[in-house]
Amino acid sequence: MSLVCSVIFIHHAFNANILDKDYAFSDGEILMVDNAVRTHFEPYERHFKEIGFNENTIKKYLQCTNIQTVTMPVPAKFLRASNVPTGLLNEMIAYLNSEERNHHNFS
Numbered sequence: 001m002s003l004v005c006s007v008i009f010i011h012h013a014f015n016a017n018i019l020d021k022d023y024a025f026s027d028g029e030i031l032m033v034d035n036a037v038r039t040h041f042e043p044y045e046r047h048f049k050e051i052g053f054n055e056n057t058i059k060k061y062l063q064c065t066n067i068q069t070v071t072m073p074v075p076a077k078f079l080r081a082s083n084v085p086t087g088l089l090n091e092m093i094a095y096l097n098s099e100e101r102n103h104h105n106f107s
Helices: 035-047 055-065 086-097
Strands: 003-010 014-018 021-025 030-034 048-054 078-081
Touching: 003 035, 003 055, 003 086, 014 035, 030 035, 035 048, 048 055, 048 086
Parallel strands: none
Antiparallel strands: 003 030, 003 048, 014 021, 030 078
């Protein structure tokens, strides 16, 4: 199943032009981007780590957590968060991307 979104963890600050708009991304920020917007980040891959999610994984997560989905009138290009615990997130992404993982309930 193909990826529908990615979570990107910025580990080196960089400036980028994404969808004809200039952005300054800071070390430690987290972005959630859909697959179409993700391609605009490819030239900057050396500045971040990422984990991709397919539709099945997202559906299972939403079902397990009973989170209600909301349709936004104007979809965001990407979601952005700052001041996150970088050590934990860094380890999570490394683990989820590792070949030795065995995610019974999360894939």
